[in-house]
Each structure stands twice: as structure tokens, then as C-alpha cells.
Amino acid sequence: MNNFVILPILIPLVTGIVLIFFKNNIPLQKWISVIASVATIVVSAILVQSVFTGGIQTLQIGNWNPPYGIVLVADMLAALLVLTASIVSLATLLFAFRTIGEPRERFYFYPVVQFLMVGVFGAFMTGDLFNLFVFFEVMLMSSYVLIVLGGTKVQLRESIKYILVNIISSALFVAAVALLYGVAGTLNMADLSQKISESGQTGLLTVIAVMFLIVFGLKGAIFPLFFWLPGSYQAPPTAITALFGALLTKVGVYSITRVFTLIFHHDTAFTHTIISVLAALTIVVGVIGAVAYWDVKKIIIYNIMTAVGVILIGVATMSTTSLAGSIFYVVHDMIVKGALFFLVGAMAILSGTFDLKKMGGLIKNHPVLGWLFFIAVVTIAGIPPLSGFVGKLLIVQGSLENGDYILAGVVLLSSLLVLYSVMKIFMNGFWGETKLSIQEEKGTTKGLILPTALLLSLSIALGLGAEWFLPYFNEAAETLMNPSIYIDAVLKE
């Protein structure tokens, strides 16, 4: 029992409620949101450290013993993801201050961002499947508002599709929860895991497992279920896309990881083979999209899919090495995707278009922006001293140890094409003839460098200090590999 566990959920919730009352006082809204975000970062950093020294932290809400009450569980994976998500949200807020514009700020932009964070943090830390559904809905409803806020034609058109897809996947989630409750009679994840390992994973449970894969795959945009992603993420302003790209799909990936390492891990020959095949196909589609487009935002959006595939390959391989790699890669990818969206957003602000063919020579007037973009490029491709390398190395190592040479090959080849797709932005957007002189530019990058540099320096630190950070990731992977640690922490207190 540790009341500290609920603070990452409570702080944004209270902040969001308070912010509603200051609709027209935008400077105050900004101050409160930044203070709350910093507080969340501090709290979640302390949480990571206390999980590292004291094992899994749990909180039984209302003192009801699990499985009867709802329990919040902060194991290493959840704590790390909460910490990363809070850092990304702070950077996004700083980016949004400069770019989001007053009309949106007046219509509850900052409170809704806080509610989105409530949903994300809650989904990471809950120990109950139905509670996970509720936190998903908190997150999704905030994302509906954010995607349509501003009400341009493109946003209206794309948010119809986004909402429809998510309503369907939520209904499927309820149906899957219903079937699982009918079979197992409980919804607490630790209790479910225990009951299923006692009864054995029958065919019915495997069907339910695949249903969960479909539900979370729709949220996380894996291969046949990714169709909504490119259009929907294209529509809103860049700050919001950055928040979505860094956090929302990762929540789906996290749920797949949690459900298939904790609950449905007894029939890996079937379920995990499906996951690895779908992950490989996700990577293929992602790189094809990233290479095909000349729209800077689209390129990064398709790179989200590639990253989701790489992470899931590590999850499907199910060894301590590959899981540690996956967790490292999730953390790295949340940070770098945020930074990349900021960078292409800044490019679009300067040149007034997302079309790469209409940009050029930006580095002449904006050297800092250019070299930051270059760092992001080498990071996302996985060049050794930087953070993308360690995760991919461990994932490839894990799948080679397992004998999955094709999966390892796909991951390695995808790095090449990802490098090509982002390098294409760098070479065409920053090098070459300068198309706009400094007077002709459509906006400034004032204040946009800071959040980008914040995220990229973090990513560099993560890469250079990998030796120092790896014990955390290894502990997270260790807990995932041995569900009994989780079950003991939750049920036997």
C-alpha cells in the first residue's frame, strides 16, 4: 500500500478541473499547466526510483482487497512509461504555447490536455481490465475533443472517421471484457492471470486473447487495423499530433504488452506468432508509407507505425533481452517522435506548407533547427551513440537468440528505410537552394527550439547513459517475464 501511486493520476485530474474555471485567463492557464506538468514529472521520477529500490508499488483503492476492489499497480514498466509520458507532455505544452493560437486556447485546450494525461497515466497504472477500459475512454474522449478543436473542414471530416473507429473498438473492448468475465469470473489482471494459469489456456481463452489483440491493435495501429491513423493524425495542429503520436498509440502497445505477458502467456505458439507476423507487416507498411510521401507530417506519421511494429516484435519474442529492448525502444520512441513532430511543425511554420517539394535550404537561416533535426534523424535510425540504437540492438539480439532471423532482418532493413525517409526531409528541406529569405518566411521558430532541444538532449542522455539506465529496463523486463512477481505484489499483501 502506497498512496503515492495515485499522484500521477490525481495531479492532472485536479489541474484539469481547476483550469476549467479560468476559461479566459490564458496566462494563468499556462502557468498552472506547466507547474502541474513539472510536479507530475517529479512525482513519477520518485515513483520510478521507489519501484527500483522497493519493488512493485500498489494501491488498493478504498482499502478493498484485490480482486474485489480496484488496484493501481506501478511496476517498473508502468512507472517508466508514466515518467516518459509526463516529460513529453511538458514539452508539448511548451510547444503549444507558441503554436496553438488563442482561439483554441480559449476553448479549453489546456484542461483537455490534462484530462488526456489522466487517461494515459491511468491506463498505464491500472490493475483492472474494466478500469483500463474506463481510462481508455477518458483518454479517447479527450483526444476526440483535441482532434476536432478549431473546427476546420479537414478536422471535422477526419474526426468523424477517428471517432467511428474508436467507438467500434470500444464496443469490441466491452464485448471482450464480457466474454472474459463469463469465462474467468474476475476482472483483476493479477487474479485473471492466476485463474488462467490454474485452468490452462483453453481454446476459448485464446479466442478472447485474439479479440483483445484486435481491440488494442486498433488503438495502437498495427497492420490490418492502421487505416485510420494517417488521415486522423494529419488533421489537427502539430502540437496535438505530437501528443497523439508520442502517447496514444503507445498506450495500445503497452496494453498488448501487459495483456500478453501477464494474462495470456500460456499458448505463445499461437498468439505470439500472430503478433510477430502482424508486427513485421506493420513495419513493412510503415516504411512503405514513410518512403512514399512528400508530406513531412505524413512521413513522421508512418514512422510511428514502424516503431509500433519494432516494439511488438520485441514483445512477441518474449525473452528478457528482447523485452528490455522493447521497453527501451518505447521510451526512446515516445521522446523522439515528440521531437520529430515539433521539428516538422517548425519547418511547416517557416515555409507555410507541409509539402517537402516546396521547402528548401532552411539551414542557411536556421542552423540550430537544422542540426537538431539531424540529431533526431540519426537517433530515430538507431546510429550507435544515440538512444535508438540500444533498443533495436536488444530486440535484434533477442530475436536472433530465438532463431527468428526474418524478424531480425525486417527490423534491420526497416532502420535503413526509416533513415532514408527522414534523411529525405533533411536533405530536401534543409539543404539545397534557399527558397524563402528570412523576410519571406511565414513565421518564427522563437520558443520552438526549447522543447525540441529538451526532448533531444534527453534522448542523447538516454543513449550515452544506456549503461546507467539499463538496470531499470532490465528490471521492467524481468517483471514482465515472471508474472508471479506481479501477482504476488498485488494479491499477497
Next chain:
Amino acid sequence: MEILMSFVIGILFTAATYLILSKSLLRIIIGTGLLSHGAHLLLLTMGGLKRGAAPLLGEEAPTYSDPLPQALILTAIVISFGVTSFFLVLAYRSYKELGTDNMDNLRGNDRHE
């Protein structure tokens, strides 16, 4: 009883799928309504339809029906209420702004804004 309910839920899911695949936005929203009805009934059915008193301790009955699925459904109902009302307002707004409710005309390419 559970078998009968399963058929009803199956029919609801079928109708929902058919409506969601149609072209008019309003039919799609009706489809999502039916889909959530189906999911909620499924939750109730899978919790078991054995006979028992309503879950009120004042009844002092020997057995009660399972209260947990009822609480879950109540939660799911208000959530889908919220989402459906948002969706309806969104449909209204986009009908006014875009001037159509035909999904074919909402295809659009990305360059246009």
C-alpha cells in the same frame, strides 16, 4: 435463456455492422447505438442470467443476481451516452460546414483545406 440472448445480441451486431457500412452518417450513428446495445446485453448475458433477487440487500433473498456486470453496464452506458452525444453534435456541425452527410463525399484529399 442465454442462448436466446446470444441470438438477439448476434442480430444486434449484424444490424449494427450493416448500418455502419452504409453511406449516410446518421445511419452510421444509429449503427453505433445498436453496437453498444449489443455489447451491453452481452455483458449482462455473460454475467449469467440465473434467477435471483435484484441485488438489494433489503430483499433478504437466498440468492441474488450478480451485481458486478450491472455496475459495469451502467458505466459503459454513460460512457457511450457521452460519446454518442459528442458524435451527434459533430455530425450536425459537419453537416452545416461541409454540406453533406454522404460518407463518399467526405473522402477528400489531404491537400485541400
